[in-house]
Amino acid sequence: MKSIPKLIRRFLGILLLSTVLFLMLNIGFLVAFTMRHTPNSRPWSAAQEAADAMTEANGTWTISPEMEQKLQSEQVWAVYIDNETGQALWHSGNLPEEIPLQYTASQIASLTRGYLSDYPTFTGTGEKGLMILGYPKESFWKHMYASWDFQMIESVPRTILTVLGANIILVLVIYLGANSGLLRSVKPIAEGIQKLPTGEAVSLKERGILSELAADINQTSEMLQTQKYLLMKKEAARANWIAGVSHDIRTPLSMVMGYADQLSESKGLNEEEKKKAEVIVRQSRRIKNLINDLNLASKLEYNMQPLSMKQENAVAIVRQVVVDFMNMDIEQRYPIQWETPEDLNVCLIRADRELLMRAVSNLIQNSMNHNEEGCTIYVSVTETEKNCEICVEDDGRGVTDEELKKLTAAPHYMVCDSSATEQRHGLGLLIVRQIARSHGGRIVISHGSHNGFGVRIILPGEGKPPAQRD
Amino acid sequence: MSAEYIKKKRILLVDDEPELREMVVSILKEDGFEKIETAGSVREALDAAQRFSPDLAILDVMLPDGNGFELMKSLKKSGDYPVLFLTARGEDEDKFRGFGLGADDYVVKPFLPRELLFRVSAILRRCYKEEEPLVKLHACSIDLERAEVVKNGERILLTAKEYELLSALYRNAGRIVTIDALCEAAWGDNPYGYENSLMAHIRRIREKIEENPSKPVSLVTVKGLGYRLNTEK
Numbered sequence: 137m138k139s140i141p142k143l144i145r146r147f148l149g150i151l152l153l154s155t156v157l158f159l160m161l162n163i164g165f166l167v168a169f170t171m172r173h174t175p176n177s178r179p180w181s182a183a184q185e186a187a188d189a190m191t192e193a194n195g196t197w198t199i200s201p202e203m204e205q206k207l208q209s210e211q212v213w214a215v216y217i218d219n220e221t222g223q224a225l226w227h228s229g230n231l232p233e234e235i236p237l238q239y240t241a242s243q244i245a246s247l248t249r250g251y252l253s254d255y256p257t258f259t260g261t262g263e264k265g266l267m268i269l270g271y272p273k274e275s276f277w278k279h280m281y282a283s284w285d286f287q288m289i290e291s292v293p294r295t296i297l298t299v300l301g302a303n304i305i306l307v308l309v310i311y312l313g314a315n316s317g318l319l320r321s322v323k324p325i326a327e328g329i330q331k332l333p334t335g336e337a338v339s340l341k342e343r344g345i346l347s348e349l350a351a352d353i354n355q356t357s358e359m360l361q362t363q364k365y366l367l368m369k370k371e372a373a374r375a376n377w378i379a380g381v382s383h384d385i386r387t388p389l390s391m392v393m394g395y396a397d398q399l400s401e402s403k404g405l406n407e408e409e410k411k412k413a414e415v416i417v418r419q420s421r422r423i424k425n426l427i428n429d430l431n432l433a434s435k436l437e438y439n440m441q442p443l444s445m446k447q448e449n450a451v452a453i454v455r456q457v458v459v460d461f462m463n464m465d466i467e468q469r470y471p472i473q474w475e476t477p478e479d480l481n482v483c484l485i486r487a488d489r490e491l492l493m494r495a496v497s498n499l500i501q502n503s504m505n506h507n508e509e510g511c512t513i514y515v516s517v518t519e520t521e522k523n524c525e526i527c528v529e530d531d532g533r534g535v536t537d538e539e540l541k542k543l544t545a546a547p548h549y550m551v552c553d554s555s556a557t558e559q560r561h562g563l564g565l566l567i568v569r570q571i572a573r574s575h576g577g578r579i580v581i582s583h584g585s586h587n588g589f590g591v592r593i594i595l596p597g598e599g600k601p602p603a604q605r606d
Numbered sequence: 607m608s609a610e611y612i613k614k615k616r617i618l619l620v621d622d623e624p625e626l627r628e629m630v631v632s633i634l635k636e637d638g639f640e641k642i643e644t645a646g647s648v649r650e651a652l653d654a655a656q657r658f659s660p661d662l663a664i665l666d667v668m669l670p671d672g673n674g675f676e677l678m679k680s681l682k683k684s685g686d687y688p689v690l691f692l693t694a695r696g697e698d699e700d701k702f703r704g705f706g707l708g709a710d711d712y713v714v715k716p717f718l719p720r721e722l723l724f725r726v727s728a729i730l731r732r733c734y735k736e737e738e739p740l741v742k743l744h745a746c747s748i749d750l751e752r753a754e755v756v757k758n759g760e761r762i763l764l765t766a767k768e769y770e771l772l773s774a775l776y777r778n779a780g781r782i783v784t785i786d787a788l789c790e791a792a793w794g795d796n797p798y799g800y801e802n803s804l805m806a807h808i809r810r811i812r813e814k815i816e817e818n819p820s821k822p823v824s825l826v827t828v829k830g831l832g833y834r835l836n837t838e839k
Contacts, residue, residue: 386694455785
C-alpha cells in the first residue's frame with residue numbers, strides 16, 4: 137500500500153519541480169534578454185559625449201570630427217543651444233528642416249522627456265550649452281513618466297519575498313490537494329487489490345472516476361471466493377467421506393474382532409483353528425489401525441483436525457508413550473532404550489498432547505513393524521537453543537539410501553495429485569510429518585546413529601520452565 | 607484379573623446394533639458378569655434404568671432417537687453411576703466432549719474383548735471401592751486403608767505424599783508409572799521441577815518397605831522413565 141502514495145508523490149513532485157524549473161528558466165531568460173537591451177542609456181551617454189566634444193574658438197563652436205562622423209554614421213542630427221539665450225550655437229549638417237534653432241525652456245523640458253517632431257531626442261549638458269541629439273524616427277521608445285512612491289521602492293525586497301512565499305504556499309496547497317484527492321480515489325482500489333491474495337472477500341464502492349476498476353476487482357474477488365468455497369466444500373466432502381466410511385466399518389469390525397478373539401481362546405477348538413482365529417484378530421487390528429490412520433491423515437491434510445494446543449512437557453509426553461509400550465510387554469523383542477539426558481526433565485512446547493503421543497507411538501510402532509525379527513529402539517528428547525527434538529531410532533534392518541531419498545522427497549499417495557504406481561508405504565510417517573507440521577515443526581528422516589532407521593521430530597520450544605522447586 | 611465383588615455389579619448396555627449388543631453381553635458374561643440389561647434406544651434405556659438401577663452404563667454415542675451424551679445427562683439425574691462410552695467416532699473432539707460431560711471412560715470401536723473388560727473392571731473398581739486391600743510386598747505389606755506399612759510385625763506410618771505415591775504405584779502394580787504421572791499424583795497439575803523431591807520421597811518409601819533400601823526389589827527404578835511396584839501374590 138505504501139507504493140501508491142509514493143508513486144503519486146513522486147509524480148506530483150516531478151510536476152512541481154518542473155514548474156519551478158520552468159519559472160526560473162523564464163526569469164533567467166527575461167533577465168538576460170533585458171540586460172542586453174535595457175542599457176538604453178546609450179543615446180543619453182552619446183548626447184553627453186557629443187556635448188563634451190564641443191569646443192569654442194573665437195565665438196564659433198565646433199564638434200570634434202570623430203564625433204561628427206559617429207553621429208553621421210548613426211544618422212543622428214545634433215543641435216547645441218546656448219544656456220542663456222536658447223539660441224542654436226551649432227548644429228549638424230543633417231538637421232531636418234522642421235527642427236527649430238531657437239528653444240524655449242518648456243520646449244527643452246518637453247523634448248528631454250519625449251520627442252521633437254517624432255524624433256526621439258536626448259540631451260547632454262555641455263560647458264556653456266545643451267546638446268540635443270535627434271535619433272531617427274521610430275528608433276527608440278521613450279518612457280519618461282515613471283515615478284514610484286519611495287516607500288514602495290523601499291519595501292521591494294519584502295514585497296518580493298512575500299509574493300514568492302505566497303506562490304510557494306499556493307503551489308503546496310495545490311500539490312497537497314491534488315495528492316490527497318488522487319490518493320482518496322486510488323486508496324480503496326489499491327487496498328482491494330492488496331486484499332485479493334489474502335483470500336478475503338473484497339467489496340468496493342463502485343463510485344467515482346475509478347468505478348470501473350472497483351467493479352472489476354469486486355468481480356475478481358467474488359470469483360475467488362466462489363472457487364475457495366467450492367474447493368473447501370470439496371475437501372470437506374472428501375474428509376467427511378473418509379470419516380463416514382471409517383465410521384461405518386467400525387461397528388462390523390468390532391464384531392469380527394470380538395468373536396475372532398473369543399474363538400482364539402475357545403476351549404472347543406483345536407490349535408490350528410485357534411491360530412486361524414488369531415490371524416483374523418491380527419488382520420482386523422490392521423484394518424482398524426488403517427482406518428484410524430486414514431481418517432486422521434485426511435483430517436490433518438485438509439485442516440479439519442481440531443487441535444487442542446496447550447503448554448506441555450515434551451519429556452513427560454514421550455516418557456508416557458515409551459512406558460506404555462514397555463508396559464505392553466514387548467520388551468523381549470523390542471527393548472526400548474531411554475536416551476534422554478539425565479538432567480532434562482522438562483522441555484516445554486505448545487502441543488496437542490494426544491496428537492504428539494500419536495506421532496511418537498507411530499514412530500515406535502513403525503520400527504516394530506519393519507523389524508519382525510526384533511530390534512532395539514532408542515528414544516530421546518533433547519533441547520537445543522530454540523527447539524525441542526524428539527528422536528526415535530532403531531538398530532534394525534534400516535533403509536537404503538535410495539529408499540531414504542524417496543521417503544524424504546516423494547509425496548505420499550494421499551497427498552499426491554498424480555496417480556502413484558510405485559510401491560506405497562504406510563500412513564504412519566505421513567501422519568508424523570503432518571503432526572509435526574501442525575505444531576510448526578518438521579521431521580528429519582535418516583539412518584539414525586544406530587545403523588537402522590531414525591526419525592527426528594523438531595518442534596519449536598517454549599523457553600525455560602519456572603525454577604526448580606524443592 | 608477382576609476381583610469377585612465387581613462381577614456382581616449391574617451393567618446397562620445401550621447400543622442400537624442388536625448383534626453388537628449380543629457380542630458385548632457374551633464377552634461380559636464369559637468374564638463372569640451376571641447382571642446385564644440391554645437397550646437399543648434412548649427411550650428403552652431410560653425405561654431400563656428405572657427398572658434396573660444399574661451400577662454402570664455402557665453407552666453408544668449415536669442412537670436412533672438421540673445421542674449418548676444427552677442420554678448420559680438424563681441418566682445421571684436419576685442416579686450417580688459411572689458411564690463408559692462405546693463410540694465409532696474416534697475423533698478427539700468426541701472424547702473431550704464425553705469427558706467434559708462427566709463420562710468416566712470411552713472405548714473406540716473396533717475393540718478387543720479384553721480391552722473392554724479391562725476398562726469396565728477399572729471403572730467399577732475405581733467407583734465401588736472394596737475395603738482397601740492389604741498389599742503384599744516382598745518384605746512387608748501395606749495397609750492402604752490406614753496408610754501404614756507392616757514390616758516384621760512393626761507398624762510404620764506413611765506420610766500423605768508417600769501414601770499418594772504408593773497408591774498411584776499400586777493402582778498400576780506391575781506396570782511402570784512415569785516420573786511425571788507420579789509427580790502429578792503427589793503435587794497436582796503441571797508438576798515441573800519436582801523430580802528431585804520425588805527421588806527423596808521414593809528413597810524414604812524404600813526405607814519403610816524394602817528389606818535393603820539400597821537394593822530395592824519391590825519398588826524398582828526404570829532409569830530415566832519412572833518406577834514400578836512389584837507386588838507378591
